[in-house]
Amino acid sequence: LLVHPTFYDSCSLVVLEEAGPFLAQGVRALGHSVGQMPSTAALGEFSPGRVAALLCGEDTFGAAPHGDLLPRPPVLCAGCPHRGVFTVLRKLKAFVTGDIGCYTLGALPPLEALHACLCMGAGIGEAHGINAVCGQKKAIAVIGDSTFIHSGITGLINIAYNKSNSVVIILDNGTTAMTGGQHHPATGRSLAGEPAPRLSIEGICTAVGIDRVEVVDPIDTKVLEAAVTGAMDHDGPAVIIARRPCVLMSRDQAPPYQIDAEACVRCGICVRLGCPAIGVEDGRPMIDPAICTGCSLCAQACPKSVISRP
Numbered sequence: 001l002l003v004h005p006t007f008y009d010s011c012s013l014v015v016l017e018e019a020g021p022f023l024a025q026g027v028r029a030l031g032h033s034v035g036q037m038p039s040t041a042a043l044g045e046f047s048p049g050r051v052a053a054l055l056c057g058e059d060t061f062g063a064a065p066h067g068d069l070l071p072r073p074p075v076l077c078a079g080c081p082h083r084g085v086f087t088v089l090r091k092l093k094a095f096v097t098g099d100i101g102c103y104t105l106g107a108l109p110p111l112e113a114l115h116a117c118l119c120m121g122a123g124i125g126e127a128h129g130i131n132a133v134c135g136q137k138k139a140i141a142v143i144g145d146s147t148f149i150h151s152g153i154t155g156l157i158n159i160a161y162n163k164s165n166s167v168v169i170i171l172d173n174g175t176t177a178m179t180g181g182q183h184h185p186a187t188g189r190s191l192a193g194e195p196a197p198r199l200s201i202e203g204i205c206t207a208v209g210i211d212r213v214e215v216v217d218p219i220d221t222k223v224l225e226a227a228v229t230g231a232m233d234h235d236g237p238a239v240i241i242a243r244r245p246c247v248l249m250s251r252d253q254a255p256p257y258q259i260d261a262e263a264c265v266r267c268g269i270c271v272r273l274g275c276p277a278i279g280v281e282d283g284r285p286m287i288d289p290a291i292c293t294g295c296s297l298c299a300q301a302c303p304k305s306v307i308s309r310p
Contacts, residue, residue: 014055018046076105078277079253079293081244082171084218085142086113087273087297088225094140097126101144102178103171110274114142121151128155128164137165137232145172145201146184153204159237160209167231168239170201171218173246181249205239218242221300247293254294255309257287263306270298270307 014035015024019042024034040059044050053059076083086106089096090113097116098104107114116126116139127141143152148170159166176182183189188198205213212234216227224242231238247253256277259270261284270278270285277291278298287298287307299307 016046016051016054018042074105074108075274075276076102076111077247078275078291079247079295081173081218081242081247081295082106083111083273083275083295084221084224084297085169085171085242086111087301088221088228089113089140089142091225092228094228095130095138096142097123097130097139098142099123099147100178101147101171102173103142103144106142108274110272120147121155124152124155124159124166124168127166127168128159128162131164131166132162137167139166140228140232141166141168143168143170144177145170145174145186146176146182148201149185149199153208156205156210156239157208164237165235166237167228168237169228170205170239170241172201172241172243173249174243175246175249177246177248181246201241202239205241210237210239212236212238213241214239215241215243217244219244219295219297221297247295254296256289256292256294257296257299257307258289258310259285259287260306260308261286263304265304265306267303269301269303273298273301 013027013032015021015027016037017023021037021042024037027034037054038059041054050059080102082103086103090111096106096114098106098114099117099122100120104114104117105111107117116123118126121143123141123143127139130139131137156168158164159168172186174187176184183191183193185196185199186201188196190196202213202215212231214227214231216224218224227240231240264284266284268285271280275298277288277293279286279288294309299305
């Protein structure tokens with residue numbers, strides 16, 4: 001690497017890493033000389049332009065260099081099964097409590113369907129408390145499968161024991177997606193990938209005293225909406241398990257969809273799904289076939305039925 005000599009002195013090795021200098025310290029501990037990065041390098045994210053500036057002895061944190069990448073807001077992946085859940089909850093105007101996971105992104109535009117987030121497992125307790133005070137089902141809790149096993153079961157026991165009139169949606173994507181796709185007790189595999197006893201999430205829900213437990217595919221929005229409204233009308237606690245594999249872990253992807261540009265009325269409903277595969281070009285929505293996973297959510301949402309597979 002050719003770097004600015006006055007900035008890195010005679011060091012021939014530069015470690016570029018976001019956040020703290022974890023790897024750099026490890027390399028130094030091995031006895032190697034590593035260039036010292038400025039303290040501001042730990043702030044924000046790296047981009048091609050910022051990396052180039054750092055290698056030249058500058059830090060452009062806070063100002064995007066000319067020709068650098070455009071800002072990219074956090075968003076659920078294309079084909080993420082959580083998107084169907086938040087689309088339905090937004091349509092039903094539900095107050096949604098959640099916690100830490102990929103689905104926390106449901107709080108951001110354009111979905112804006114997660115209204116409270118504190119910590120892992122807290123969403124179930126929050127929904128319980130809100131509904132107990134209101135005397136009716138005002139809040140719905142959402143929680144991931146791995147988070148449910150980690151710290152959500154106790155909250156569900158509390159709901160059943162205290163006869164809370166609450167709805168809990170367990171977003172079961174079959175992995176611990178947010179932190180890299182690790183296995184958990186409900187996947188049937190250990191962290192090492194070896195076969196292990198498989199925990200039944202629906203069995204746990206039934207065992208703690210929930211008498212209404214329903215498993216649905218969250219991409220089928222009509223079935224999901226019927227399940228949510230049925231759970232809301234149910235006299236007592238209810239659990240919906242929205243089960244579909246994480247799109248990053250599944251290799252079974254369908255052909256991409258496309259939009260009939262001539263028939264499109266530019267209503268923007270498909271864009272409001274917040275799918276990174278859907279963009280706008282010359283004022284019209286378009287689907288990037290390289291990103292689309294063929295989940296069909298946009299086709300279901302389109303009021304004019306102009307989204308289909310070629």
